[in-house]
Amino acid sequence: AAAAAGAASCRRSTDAALRELNRVVFQLHPDELRELGLVQSLRRLVGDLEGSATAQVIVLGAARRLRPGVEVALFRIVQQALANALAHGHAGTLEVALLFQPQRVAVVVLDDGEGFDVAATEARLGRSTGLGLLTMRQRAEIEDGQLEVRSVVGEGTEVRASFPAPD
Numbered sequence: 001a002a003a004a005a006g007a008a009s010c011r012r013s014t015d016a017a018l019r020e021l022n023r024v025v026f027q028l029h030p031d032e033l034r035e036l037g038l039v040q041s042l043r044r045l046v047g048d049l050e051g052s053a054t055a056q057v058i059v060l061g062a063a064r065r066l067r068p069g070v071e072v073a074l075f076r077i078v079q080q081a082l083a084n085a086l087a088h089g090h091a092g093t094l095e096v097a098l099l100f101q102p103q104r105v106a107v108v109v110l111d112d113g114e115g116f117d118v119a120a121t122e123a124r125l126g127r128s129t130g131l132g133l134l135t136m137r138q139r140a141e142i143e144d145g146q147l148e149v150r151s152v153v154g155e156g157t158e159v160r161a162s163f164p165a166p167d
Helices: 002-028 031-036 038-047 068-087 118-123 132-142
Strands: 054-060 093-100 104-111 146-152 156-164
Touching (some): 038 054, 038 068, 132 146
Antiparallel strands (some): 146 156
16 A cells, blocks of 8 residues: 555656656747747746746737747747746736737737836846846847837836737
8 A cells, every 4th residue: 555655656746747847848949839829839838827826818819820930039038028027026917918910910928026127127238147138139139029128116017029920
């Protein structure tokens, strides 16, 4: 009986470790982004936050596939914005809104975290160990997009990225 209980416990631990490994690998290289598209990949990313925060993905407009570079940039920007909101802002509620327009696509990530001084943080870009804002900005620029970050200390943060995405 003790051996069976030990084996069952070991199996549960192994299953949990495998789930965590799959989650980490997905975040490092989201192959599903290519297969499933941006909307489903963002839903999975947000679903992985369960237990850390309340989060949702809202899609406005007719979802469609985008250039691969734009999809990767949007995914990574959202991924970094969510990570920042949890790690630095201690957010409890997150919202990802994806807007498909005929000639543009945009994403807005809102959080109810602690907020921060955007100007002071951007003044340190490249001179500190934090690379999140810098890499989000670079990802947007590489794909001819724009990134805007708004935040008020004590009131949360809004990260907005938009890209040309003609039909």
